Amino acid sequence: xxxxxxxxxxxxxxxxxxxxxxxxxxxxxxxxxxxxxxxxxxxxxxxxxxxxxxxxxxxxxxxxxxxxxxxxxxxxxxxxxxxxxxxxxxxxxxxxxxxxxxxxxxxxxxxxxxxxxxxxxxxxxxxxxxxxxxxxxxxxxxxxxxxxxxxxxxxxxxxxxxxxxxxxxxxxxxxxxxxxxxxxxxxxxxxxxxxxxxxxxxxxxxxxxxxxxxxxxxxxxxx
Numbered sequence: 001x002x003x004x005x006x007x008x009x010x011x012x013x014x015x016x017x018x019x020x021x022x023x024x025x026x027x028x029x030x031x032x033x034x035x036x037x038x039x040x041x042x043x044x045x046x047x048x049x050x051x052x053x054x055x056x057x058x059x060x061x062x063x064x065x066x067x068x069x070x071x072x073x074x075x076x077x078x079x080x081x082x083x084x085x086x087x088x089x090x091x092x093x094x095x096x097x098x099x100x101x102x103x104x105x106x107x108x109x110x111x112x113x114x115x116x117x118x119x120x121x122x123x124x125x126x127x128x129x130x131x132x133x134x135x136x137x138x139x140x141x142x143x144x145x146x147x148x149x150x151x152x153x154x155x156x157x158x159x160x161x162x163x164x165x166x167x168x169x170x171x172x173x174x175x176x177x178x179x180x181x182x183x184x185x186x187x188x189x190x191x192x193x194x195x196x197x198x199x200x201x202x203x204x205x206x207x208x209x210x211x212x213x214x215x216x217x218x219x220x221x222x223x
Contacts (some may be wrong), residue, residue: 004142004194005106006032009104010081017077027179029066032083035061036104039199040085043054046203047100049146053089054099061092087206096122097220098182098213100206109193112208114154114183115216122220127164127177129219134173140211149205151183157181182216184209 009032013022022029040059048055062085070076086092088099101112118126130137139151141177158180163169167177176182 002035003109003198004190006035006083007106007109007190007194010083010104012143013079014081014106017081022079033066033180036083036085037056040087040102040166042199043085043102043202043206044087046199047087047206049203050207051089057087057092058097058147059085060153061094062087064093082108083197098216100202102202104193106190109188109190111149111188111205112183113206113213114181115220116157116181116183119218123180124164124220126182126216126219127167129216130173130176130182131167131171133215134171137173137215140215143208143211145208146212149186149208152156153184154182177211184212 007101009025009028013029016022037059040062044054044057044059044062048095050179057164064080064084064086066083068075068078068080070078081101082105082166084101084103086095086099086101086200088097090097092099096115096118098113098115101110115126115196141154154176156179160178160180162178163171163174164177169173171177188201207213
């Protein structure tokens with residue numbers, strides 16, 4: 001995949017996020033969309049080598065639409081500024097399991113994984129699993145292969161101010177119990193993403209997070 005050209009298209013889209021520009025450059029969009037689909041196809045195959053549950057996925061199962069839902073947003077820009085795919089067992093982007101996320105955006109190329117937007121009952125069960133199996137989770141987070149791509153810590157887009165009821169405030173991993181989602185992220189510069197074999201690099205990074213995802217999926221699938 002020519003990542004440099006894809007990022008160039010997305011840069012132009014960011015600067016001209018309107019239907020007139022998009023329709024005038026529909027062929028360019030289609031070229032980059034097709035290129036991204038080929039990348040995701042190859043990446044599914046590579047991920048399936050260590051996580052066979054994704055081998056039945058198609059790119060259409062995983063790739064998010066570029067069109068934004070602006071009904072409840074103050075930002076009425078009609079198009080997303082990125083290409084993204086979620087390679088995950090049991091439905092790809094529609095799955096509730098922990099999986100492998102690829103995000104291509106100018107100045108924000110990212111490989112990520114984990115669980116996001118958990119329902120309240122499941123969030124409680126995941127927090128309990130983190131509490132009860134913290135040593136196992138820390139072993140995963142500190143694994144040398146994992147540390148090569150991630151910094152040994154989880155990240156969250158939403159965090160509680162206080163420790164949830166029922167958990168001790170002196171617990172070693174107490175900050176994680178405040179998380180509403182449990183993810184890891186690895187960021188690449190546009191230059192590096194354009195120079196490397198992104199499929200191979202992403203596959204290696206995703207392989208390193210396999211046991212991290214399995215930690216959460218065990219709880220989710222055995223509720």
